Amino acid sequence: MALRLGGNDLVGRIPDHHPAPPRRHRLRILELDRNELVGHIPASLANITTLNVFLCGGNLIEGGIPDEFARLSSLLVLDVGGNRLTSSRFPHAILNLSALTVVSLAVNHLSGEIPSDIGNSLPNLQGLALGMNSFYGSVPDSLMNASELLLIDMSYNNFTGVIPSSIGRLTKLSFLNLEGNQLLAHRTRGWEFMNSLANCTMLQRISLATNHLEGPIPNSIGNLSNQLQLLYLGENKLSGHFPSGIANLPNLFALGLNDNQFMGELPEWLGTLEKLQAVDSSHNNFTGSIPSSQSNLSQLVSLFLNSNKFGGHLPASFGNFRVLNSLRISDNFLHGMIPREIFGIPAITKIELSSNNLSGRLPPEVGGAKQLVSLLLSSNKISGDITNTIGDCESLQYAMLDHNNFSGTIPTSLGKISSLQVLNLSRNNLAGPIPASLGSLQLLEQLDLSFNHLKGEVPTKGIFRNVTAMRIDGNPELCGGVLELHLLACPIMAINSSKKHEHSIVKKVVIPIASIVSLAIVISVMVFCKGKQKENGLSLPSFDSKFPKVSYRDLSRATEGFSGSNLIGKGRYSSVYQAILFPDRTMVAVKVFSLETRGAQKSFIAECNVLRNLRHRNLVPILTACSSIDPKGNDFKALVYKFMPRECAAGGEVSTAGDVYSFGIVLLEIFLRKKPTDDLFKDGLNIVRYVEMNFPDRISHIVDPDLQEDECDVSQRTSLAMKENSLECILSMLNIGLRCTNPCPNERMDMQEVAARLHGIRGAYQRGNMYRTPGTTEGQSD
Template identity: 50%
Template sequence: MACCTRVAICSFTGGNYTDRLSLLEFKKTISDPNEALVSWNDSTHYCSWEGILCSIKHPHRVTSLNLTNRQLVGQISPSLGNLTFLKVLILSANSFTGDIPQSLGRLHRLQILKLNDNTLQGGIPTLANCSEIKELWLSKNQLAGQIPADLPTSLQKVILTANNLTGTIPASLANITMLKNLTCMNNNIEGNIPDEFARLQGLQQLHFGKNKLSGRFPQLVLNLSNLVVFSVASNDLSGDVPPNLGGSLHNLKYLSIGGNFFHGHIPSSITNASELNILDMSRNKLTGVIPSSIGKLHKLFALSFEFNRLQANNRRDWKFMDSLANCTELHVFTVLDNRLEGNVPDSIGNLSSQLRYLYMARNQLSGDFPSGVAKLRNLVGIELGANQLTGVLPEWLGALKYLQILKLDRNIFTGQIPSSFCNLSNLIGLSLGSNQLHGHIPPSLGTLQTLSELSIYKNNLHGPIPRELFRIPTLLTIELYSNNLDGPLHNDIGNAKQLTYLDISSNGLSGEIPSTLGNCESLQDIRLGHNVFNGSIPTSLGKITSLQILNLSHNNLTGSIPVSLGSLKFLEKLDLSFNQLEGEVPTTGIFSNLTSVQIDGNTGLCGGEAAAHLRPCSVMHLNPRKHKRFPVLQVVVPLTSTALLAILIFAILFWRRNHKTKNVTSSTFDSKFPKVSYNDLARSTEGFSESKLIGKGRYSSVYLGILFEARISVAVKVFSLGTKGAQKSFITECNAMRNVRHRNLVPILTACSSIDSKGNDFRALVYKFMPQGDLHALLHSVRVDGNTSNLRHITLAQRLSIIVDIADAMEYLHHNNQGTIVHCDLKPSNILLDGNMTAHVGDFGLSMFKADSTLLSFGDSISGSSFAVNGTIGYVAPGGEVTIAGDVYSFGIVLFEIFLRKRPTDDMFKDGLNIVRYVEMNFPDSILKIIDPDLLEDELERNVSQETSRAINDKQLKCLLSVLKIGLCCANPSPNERIGMQGVAASLHGIKEAYLRHESE
């Protein structure tokens, strides 16, 4: 052993010790859980260590250090600055934290520096001395500050995407004449692209999407003739689109200016950019017609003009459709939500045979179903809803064998449902609601074995509901309400094991409610009201442990109310009104909450809660056998697997079109992904690697992933099914998110319910990645030892924007037209921030839903939860009430935490003192003593004197007083005295606007 050591030492004597010692210093500062650096030891020459390459000309001098994706954790040691021969330094896709060492600026031979996909903080160090550097990759970190003005002029590629960078784009970057790629998406960059950039004639890619750019379209871009990619999507740019756009951009392949405030016409000059593959001008205020010459862009893959004000009033206006026939590679075409009128020309059939997605919903289209669509045999998705189309649905639709999404709701279609639909073997969602269809529901629809949602509400259908539908293994939603359906509900409904939503109300269905309905153990919402069902209420309904809403009102039901319904812990609304029920009303479970149960119109009922004021059962002439009370059924039914729930992509992406506002923030090109598998998610997160773990909660872990061909950054929320309540949390969150869309809710992309590589059940939700992390981390950065470290400066304007965003989200949840959603767990860690510091409310695993035309009053409890505390200690309202008033209380606590930078569970809050009382005691005269010192000018100490407090701007003080007053109104101990979120949001918007107006003066 000693001999071996001696040999190893001898091998180093002729070389340079500096590099070896520097590498060992680097190793000391990091954790290596997967032992990727096991070869870094004395028995091996350091030039043979993992990730190391040494120079041939200069033996023992390290020229390359590449440790990509080794799951390394820790800080980057400044010792790497001693590797003076280093040309390549790549530490991508690890978990490095802390600042980028300034010493790296000494590496004058460095050519490639890649530190992307870590959690590095601080600013970008000066690299002015790295005179040979060609590539700088710092994307997907938490870097702050401005883009350095002294970046080396040798650079060819600068990638800074998904950080916290602020300030403006330095004009000095125009001196980097070799620059080919400047990518800075998902930051907080303001201003506009400097005119000096016109000198960068070699520039090929310029990405500044999802920032805060303002002003007019950057005219300088029109002179960059070598541009291949240009994106300023999702900014605050405005004004007309330049009439000569595309005039000199002959190499442009990707142009994305969607999500701004551009107006005016689409310039016909765009057709000069003949190499375009993707053209996205969506979500603006464009008017006029689509240029008839658009077909000159014959290489187009995707074309999006959706969410604008474009018109087509006559045959001449529709000529663009003729022209598009030249685009033989077109896969995506969307003009959704514009002002196109009249008949769709037959020339639509001349579009590319490769077309996959055709979206023309929410226009003013009329006439028969466009016959030309029959030629588009490769279509996957068709949206023509919310138009004025008439006539019968053509049988040839059944020949589109790849179709997964068919949305034709809210038109005036007549006739019968084509029997040929049974040939659409890949169909996931079928929406024919709000038309004038008649006839029977074809039993052959039962052959659609991937169907997830069947929506044919508000038509004139009659006949029975085919039993074959209940044999579709993937069916999650059935909406057949407001038709003329009749006959009994077949016993085969018990086969619909995955069904979560059943609405067959307002028909003429009769007979007994089958007891097999109790076998549908995934059901959350059952609506059978306004039919003519008779017989008794099946006691088997008490087995549906996931049930939240049960409406059997306005039928001819008899007998007693099953006691088993009282054992349903998640049941939040029960409507049995206007039947012929008799006997004693149970008092357990939901029956103890009179605001959640409706039983009026049943004259034979007695007993129950005293507040119900029913007749005592003892004075009624009852048949003791008929009205014998049954013991509470002690039924424990585990939630079964919701197989193939990945097709919730349809429920989430396809139905998202139901909202007409600009709350829809996803672009067409990153939101149309029908399915995602376990393998897809495993690959995207590198096998759910610890290095990709970005959060962990009671029921789930969240991983950073790169998904889909478009390389989208996503947050993959994997549920820990071994934890009691995790399956319920998954189902609840799916149900909450399926029909809601708002710019301040975390955007969901898809869901996955599958089997993992070991054969175990697997459940996951996929959300858009929020690069700024959660609000808790923003407010309370901590080191491993628990000491506060490097708290980020958050301006008053930023905090106002964040609290306004949260208020808008909560107002939408409480008062949207889909019903009322009570979040139940509002807290900073469930509020995520995107690259623009826009706040998004997420995590609906504990939420409750009331889908009723009458909104909840503050006293209406919809709790049925089995949790002892519905929410998180410190944020949950006194008494743990699960109401919208409880959410308002939680909002007030979050507001205090943002402006005080104190947790409600801080050690100082004890012996009867809490954060609400703390604010009350100091309001209004002493608030400067309690607010976050970071909000005071010159970083004043917390105990400010009267003299120093005068330094605070009167407008700032007035703003803070107004905000904290709203917080006190929200956190009032009495639920009935709290203001609603509509009032909260309106007030906060007014405060924010007044403050920003003052700041601009």
């Protein structure tokens, strides 16, 4: 008999009364996974002695595994991963369940040492998942006695010591993940396990990343199973030359050697590993030229060679790649021109060549890269015009061409790229006007045109209305624009000499009249505004109907001379002090602008203009402003806000839990691309509840569609695996967001735990996208 309730958005607790069922109703399978269940695992479940499978992973269950579970002698599968289980010791009830074949305790808050006899107690074990907990101590030698083991995942814990040299006894082992620990290996000790692994002839995936492995990799790595598909050794302290034994691994499709201390040249034979889909050799000390033989890797999807010491030219033969998606070779010493051929790779979405010595022109073939999302060419020596064909990159979102030698004008065709979000053309030799077409880009969030030779009128539409989202400084001949830019007005266009008499009349008659009319309008508006201010001034509970006046002296006295004891925050342009002000002793926050900092004056004006016209329940109201002179004769500007401590608006108390809550909200905003003030959220529905309602089965319908990868020109099975990996990552991230925004502050994660989990999710996502093999699935969920 089976009871399958997984993935049904169930809430509440697991019922805690489970009498032994009649013989005719013997429950063997109980699936409660992927719901929203809370509370503890009831000890009374142990009364169901016929139970073979118990799944409750992916819930919000707390506590530990009841000791009574030791009576479940028929239990074969126990999965409680992805909950909030806590314990300072390994659940000893498990050791009495000798029939167990699968144990998953991953992604919880469990700690303690793994019992030294675990392998003897669980001789039938086939899968052991302990990842993302806080277990510590050494990897038990007895685990190698569980000869049926196929999968071991002990990643992201605190295991120390060496990897047991007896691991070769696990001849059926297919998956070994020990990354994210503190396991050791030195030149003279700790590498014995590599020789032993040669006996694991079915091994397909191994990750030892993010540990303390040091020295050269032994040549015995070449004796690993010829079925090996994934080898990830990144983020250690490995050194020496590129491991020659890897040449003996013909079925390898993912290789990660990043963030180590390797040196020397990449071998030409790397191009003979024809099944490689991902190579990450970034952040090492590799030198020499990039082997053109790598272009023989017809299945390569990602190639990361950034942050090394490669020289020479970028091989034009890279244009032979058919399914390459990401090419990252930034921060090297490449020189010569950018090969036009790379823009003809059908699937290319990311080209990152920043911080090299590349020169010549940007090839016009760039316009043929219809799938290109990121083009990062910063800090090179590229010259000539920015080709107008760049406007044909219809998918482009990030264009970083700054710190080069581009000349000519800014192409107006950039205004056709409706997907563009970030454009940086700063520190070049561009001249002429700023194209008004850039103002029509509705998704453009950051624009940097600073330090060029641009001149003429600054547009006033779109991004050009947001002075904090763009930079145009370092172009002294620019004029006009929005008032907050404080640029000089543009000169009146010269008039043809044939109309000299008419022009004279304009100067002598029309302009004075227009000036008088304008002055009258201004005065009328001022009078009208003054009257309206008296009538409809800022609403304050204890003041009259206008902004209260405060002086420098008032603010200095209220903040005790702007003392450090009253300082509650500091930013680039200002410092914020807590103070008590006004006759009714209102608690306020005084934001004092550091006018000696470039941009602070603009920030003050911008906040005045925006905040005095905005009213929203989620915005802190501004009470008044102060523009004065301090005792030293310096300009003084400050804004006075209503003081609203973290979460106080909701009736909560000030605590670090409030910061966690804010972080959770930001996380949800990023992945939904919706603000908490979106029109969707009304009638009691907020962003947190919205995510909860759709988590996890309908998440793909509400998240930002750009986050769900759609790989073109790769096999259908590979594409599906990559999409699944992206969704797993998104679910894990949103789960963190929900846990950070728990209504009960005491039940929220702390930021140390958040950081650890984000690190784990990032690593799993990167490897999942790089290393997924068609037809298989794996991963961790949070």
